Amino acid sequence: MKLTIKRTNSKNQDFINLVKELDAFLSVKNGESDAFYSQFNGLEKLQHVVILYVDEIPIGCGAIKQYNENTVEVKRMYVRPQLQGKNLGEKILAELEIWAKELENTRCILETGTMLPEAIRFYEKHQYQRIPNYDQYIDAPESLCFEKLLE
DSSP states (O other): OOEEEEEEOTTOHHHHHHHHHHHHHHHHHHGGGHHHHHTTOOSTTOOEEEEEEETTEEEEEEEEEEEETTEEEEEEEEEOGGGTTSSHHHHHHHHHHHHHHHTTOOEEEEEEETTOHHHHHHHHHTTOEEEOOOGGGTTOTTEEEEEEEOO
16 A cells, blocks of 8 residues: 655545535534535635645545644545544645645644544644644634644
8 A cells, every 4th residue: 555645725526526525524424504504605715735645546635724834724635434543634734734834834723524534633742732723713613623733
């Protein structure tokens, strides 16, 4: 099993295809709430995208988006369901955090949902701490926001 990580942007077709899978997965998980969240998940502003390949097959992705002067928001994290639980997501997240530091950021923030307990455990395992919901998520009861200070 040969793992490769590629840095790209949101115009990459492998990323677009993985995000379509992610959106289908989330529409099942989030149910009626999905329309609310999907409005915040446009790809056009994502200039920093990571794709994880196993034997040249794209199996996961993630992105960071500049939030403010020293903070990026982690977006569109996904590993194909049949490969979840194999520590592949942490490779994507680690690469995003390295890239964030290279861009001179000191903090990552993100939002995930209460309907995604696996994601909550994943981020907590990787030293993300709960913070008050920010921006569009302030009045969203299904949203949980997290941050991690980058060393």
